[in-house]
Amino acid sequence: MGKKVTVVGAGFYGSTTAQRLAEYDIFETVVLTDIIEGKPAGLALDLNQSRAIEGYETKVIGASTGPNGEGYEAIEGSDVVVVTAGLPRKPGMSRMDLLEVNAKIVRQVAENIAKYAPNAVVIVVSNPVDEMTALAQLATQFPKNRVFGQAGVLDTARFTNFIAEELNVPVKSVKALTLGSHGDTMVPVPSRCTVDGKPLSELLPADKIEELVVRTRNGGAEVVALLKTGSAYYAPSAAAARMAKAVAEDSGVVMPVCAWVDGEYGISGVYLGVEAELGAQGIKKVVEDKLTDTELAGLKEAAEAVRAKQADVAGL
Ligand code: APR
Numbered sequence: 001m002g003k004k005v006t007v008v009g010a011g012f013y014g015s016t017t018a019q020r021l022a023e024y025d026i027f028e029t030v031v032l033t034d035i036i037e038g039k040p041a042g043l044a045l046d047l048n049q050s051r052a053i054e055g056y057e058t059k060v061i062g063a064s065t066g067p068n069g070e071g072y073e074a075i076e077g078s079d080v081v082v083v084t085a086g087l088p089r090k091p092g093m094s095r096m097d098l099l100e101v102n103a104k105i106v107r108q109v110a111e112n113i114a115k116y117a118p119n120a121v122v123i124v125v126s127n128p129v130d131e132m133t134a135l136a137q138l139a140t141q142f143p144k145n146r147v148f149g150q151a152g153v154l155d156t157a158r159f160t161n162f163i164a165e166e167l168n169v170p171v172k173s174v175k176a177l178t179l180g181s182h183g184d185t186m187v188p189v190p191s192r193c194t195v196d197g198k199p200l201s202e203l204l205p206a207d208k209i210e211e212l213v214v215r216t217r218n219g220g221a222e223v224v225a226l227l228k229t230g231s232a233y234y235a236p237s238a239a240a241a242r243m244a245k246a247v248a249e250d251s252g253v254v255m256p257v258c259a260w261v262d263g264e265y266g267i268s269g270v271y272l273g274v275e276a277e278l279g280a281q282g283i284k285k286v287v288e289d290k291l292t293d294t295e296l297a298g299l300k301e302a303a304e305a306v307r308a309k310q311a312d313v314a315g316l
Contacts, residue, residue: 001028002027002028002029003026003027003028003029003079003080003248004027004028004029004030004031004077004078004079004080005021005027005029005030005031005078005079005080005081005082005244005248006030006031006032006033006074006075006078006080006081006082006117006120007021007030007031007032007033007081007082007084008033008034008075008081008082008083008084008085008109008113009033009034009083009084009085009086009126010032010033010034010036010039010040010043010062011034011084011088011230011233012088012230012231012233013084013088013125013231013233013236013237013240014032014034014082014084014085015032015043016233016234016237017082017084017125017237017240017241017244018030018032018043018044018047018060019047019237020237020238020241021058021241021244021245022047022051022056022058022060023054023056023058024056024058024241024245025055025056025057025058026058026245026248026249027058027248028058028059029058029059029060029061030047030058030059030060030061031060031061031062031063031074031075031078032044032060032061032062032063033062033063033064033065033071033072033074033075034064034065034085035064035065035066035067035085036064037064038064039062039064040062040063040064041062041063041064042062043060043062044060044061044062045062047060048060061074063075065112067108069111069112069115069116072112072115072116073116075112075113075116075117075120076116076117077117078117078120079119079120079121079247079248079280080120080121080122080123080244080247080248081113081117081120081121081122081123082123082125082240082244083106083109083110083113083122083123083124083125083126083132083136084125084126084240085105085106085109085126086098086101086102086105086106086126086127086132087101087102087105088127088224088230088231089127089220089221089224089231090224090229091224091225091228093224094183094184094221095127095128095129095182095183095220096128096183096309098126098127098128099128099131099309099312099313099316100316102126102127102128102132103131103132103135103313103316104316105126106124106126106132106135106136106139107135107139107316109136110122110135110136110138110139110140111139111140113136113140114139114140114141114142120146121146121147121247121280121281121282122136122140122142122146122147122148122282123148123149123150123240123243123244123247124136124147124148124149124150124258125149125150125236125240127182127231128182128183128309129149129150129151129182129258130149130151130181130182130183130258130271130272130273130306130309130310131306131309131310131312131313132149132313133147133148133149133258133271134270134271134310134313135310135313135314135316137260137271138313138314143282144260144262144283145260145281145282145283145284146281146282146283147260147282148257148258148259148260148271148276148282148283149182149257149258149259149271150236150239150240150243150257150258151181151182151186151256151257151258151273152177152178152179152182152255152256152257152258152273152274152275153239153240153242153243153255153256153257154182154219154235154236154238154239155178155182155186155188155216155219155256155273156176156177156178156256157235157238157239158215158216158219158235159176159177159178159188159193159212159213159216159219160174160175160176162212162215162216163176163193163195163200163204163212166204166208166212167195167203167204169195169196173195173196174193174194174195175192175193175194175195176188176189176192176193176200177189177192177193177256177275178216178256178273179256179272179273179274179275179291179295179299179302180272180273180298180299180302181272181273181302181305181306182258182273184217184305185298185301185302185305185306186216186217186273186302187273187295187298187299187302188212188213188216188217189291189295190209190213190295191290191291191292191295192289192291219232220232242255243255243257243278246278246279247278247279247280247282248280250279250280251278251279252277252278252279252284253277253278254275254276254277254278254287255275255276255278256273256274256275256276257273257274257275257276257278257283258271258272258273259271259272259273259274259276259283259286260283260286261274261286261303262286264286264288265288265291265296265299265300266300267299267300267303269307270303270306270307270310271306271310272299272302272303272306273302274286274287274288274299275287275288275289
């Protein structure tokens with residue numbers, strides 16, 4: 001049987017994710033759903049008509065869903081479900097301002113995933129992602145390894161891009177890493193950043209690195225401020241699609257993701273941005289690596305900040 005992936009939410013993030021997943025040509029089916037009548041079917045039709053040009057066989061199916069789970073049969077048998085449903089930020093908003101409105105949406109989506117695709121691995125991208133991931137796990141009651149969130153791949157890609165531009169080197173020369181939350185307590189990890197194998201600290205002065213760290217932390221807001229309506233989706237969808245691919249291929253590739261942390265770095269009982277090995281069952285294992293004292297302190301601070309918020313979502 002070929003693999004099936006569902007993308008819930010056919011807005012900018014969801015539709016570009018569906019496009020990337022289809023163009024990989026590794027899935028038999030990509031399902032795109034939304035509460036808007038007709039839109040997912042229209043996008044699916046349009047994507048399928050690009051197959052002859054782009055040269056892929058994956059079939060895209062669009063399905064509209066109702067408030068009581070109508071239409072969710074379309075997701076049955078999904079190996080992976082990417083949840084993009086929810087409101088994006090407006091200029092001046094923090095991701096946390098979306099907490100209540102998106103919690104309602106994500107809870108309802110998660111309950112339907114549990115009902116219609118009980119064996120799926122769930123990748124959450126709706127914001128605030130650390131909290132929405134915790135909520136999706138609660139609402140699905142899936143094992144914690146089968147629910148995780150997208151943040152670190154995107155934040156790391158942003159950091160990588162800024163470093164490459166600053167030093168005028170190819171992005172592929174740069175290895176970077178960000179951990180922690182997808183927000184104010186994001187932890188870019190300069191000690192794990194290299195350019196052609198050389199430590200970043202030998203190539204840039206500390207204040208310049210700090211400037212790039214700050215720009216990375218505000219990477220999403222910078223895009224939102226320019227777009228005026230909606231938030232980033234090209235880099236975010238690239239990140240989510242790569243994660244879904246790693247699951248579908250059971251590749252074991254290590255990526256920074258929002259995963260359940262249970263003792264690693266001396267932190268327990270919280271969804272937090274850490275590196276993890278991805279496979280068919282979601283998180284195979286959280287990978288712990290060396291951090292400087294400052295970076296570790298930042299990670300612990302992020303854990304406490306998201307822990308408090310994640311406790312709140314249980315009641316939303
Ligand atoms: N089920 C399915 N889809 C839903 C639901 C629901 N219950 N509620 C809302 N949606 C859909 C909307 O109809 C809309 O088409 O989610 C889509 C969101 O699309 P956009 O508004 O274009 O937002 P997008 O840029 O795709 O961002 C989605 O990802 O990065 C995060 O902060 C961002 O939370 C936001 C999410």
